[in-house]
Amino acid sequence: MSAATEIGETRRQPSFGELFTPKLVTVLRDGYGLRQLQADALAGLTVAIVALPLSMAIAIASGVSPERGLYTAIIGGFLVSALGGSRFQIGGPAGAFIVLVASTVARHGVDGLILATMMSGVFLLAVGYLRLGTYIKFIPYPVTVGFTAGIAVIIFASQLSELFGLSLDGKEPGELIPKLQALAAAWGTFNPAAVAVTVLTIAIIAGLRRWRPSWPGMLVAVAAASTIAVAAGLPVETIGTRFGGIPRALPLPALPTPDLALMQAVLPDAIAFTLLGAIESLLSAVVADGMTGRRHRSNCELVAQGFANIGSALFGGICVTGTIARTATNVRAGAHGPIAGMLHSGFLLAFILVAAPLASYIPLAALAGVLAVVAWNMVEKTAFAALVRSSWGDASVLLVTFLLVIFRDLTEGIVVGFALSAVLFIERMSRAIAVETRRAVVQPDVADAAGGPRQSYDASEATDPDTVVYRISGAFFFGSASTVATVLDRLAGQRKTFVIDCSGVPFLDSTAANVIEGAAHKAQRSGVRLFIAGASPAVRRMLFAHGVRPPLVRYKASVERALKQVRIDGVS
Known part of the structure; x- marks a missing residue:
């Protein structure tokens, strides 16, 4: 009797082609016509409207210029949709990466960030082709809730200087406690106009979400805040005053200068980008599956994330991953398949080519308001409370991960949280x-x-x-x-x-x-x-x-x- 007979009937293992065929190929092969294109075009435009202010805000919060966020959404987002294993995934810069990107820029500069992003892309390719994406699902739920909440706290803290219009002497510290001390020392530079712009932005987003949920709240809020700030001559800092605006074209692709010492220096950052990118993108794909009843190809998705990060780095962009909020927006907007994500990138490119000068008038306080809303939405408040009440073990994993992310390091929080979860699992199984x-x-x-x-x-x-x-x-x-x-x-x-x-x-x-x-x-x-x-x-x-x-x-x-x-x- 053969081993297969002893074990019983087993499922046929999918072939290499089935595992790594992009969903774009599947959608086109199944039949794609004008009606599907119209649905994807509308969904792509809707997502682009959401992604436009968010991509610039995330880039600025990450310590780089706003156009790098747009490059990331255009190049990375296009490759994620064209090559990915999910029909509805929208790729681009993500709030979860703000902490890691900012710390990498602070230690190694923009050149180090671009090199780490490209290395992360190579690592993601290896993870995908080695079919390790299946194991990402083993990250315990309390760990994901804890590190997401921790990231949200850090994002909000990173925007306090813009929210209150504070002017710091020297560079703003990255760690939370020194940051708060520096902000307290700069309280004398408090700018009421910046606070007014921030409050207005948040109020418009919240109001539209309640009374006009189909409207693009973030874009409307930023546009309104920019118009009022210019018309009233408010003394607030804008993209133009700090960065001189954004370019009106994509840069030419360029490989980072090969530097073995720098590669060794940014290796931990590249590994952190890989780990977080894999987790974030597959979580986003799972959310899309839950909303649509479809099933994504996890390893194919990671391969697409790898190519997207390499492509983003070639054009001077930052880390790319699947974005849960924009992916959910894509689904709700009626997208049919990956072409919606590709068109979203095309619409963002059109903005750079046609309307880039308008970005100079956007107040940084308005973008800080956008990120404050993003941070609030990132915290899974119901899940956090349920885990705290469920058991001492889950509560311990959640709080340890949460506190380590805030006060120590994101990677350390994930690793320690995972290790603690494993120990608790072993203890429970032993009983x-x-x-x-x-x-x-x-x-x-x-x-x-x-x-x-x-x-x-x-x-x-x-x-x-x-x-x-x-x-x-x-x-x-x-x-x-x-x-x-x-x-x-x-x-x-x-x-x-x-x-x-x-x-x-x-x-x-x-x-x-x-x-x-x-x-x-x-x-x-x-x-x-x-x-x-x-x-x-x-x-x-x-x-x-x-x-x-x-x-x-x-x-x-x-x-x-x-x-x-x-x-x-x-x-x-």
């Missing part, structure tokens, strides 16, 4: 194991799946005093191995025949196999016959790999067959 005999429950404090006390093992078979059956239930791995080992060491030599029922073991690792091996050798030295019943093919293969094989033990498909064999052999 889910149970070993019971046909006569009594060895661990009466362990509840079954329904929450009640676990019943004793089939007492109707308790007729042979020289035969004992142990049933192991639950994942048998290193976390629970000591519990099972204690039971087996205590009972293994008390009967002539010893049956281990593994039918309730879905998984067994090498540590658990070593425990079984030790029990088997102890039974052999004591002259006890050992049977293993109900082991799945995967469990049996692991035991065989560790030497738990005949004649040391005998395998049977069920406890009943093992007991029947005992009677036939006349052991009992």
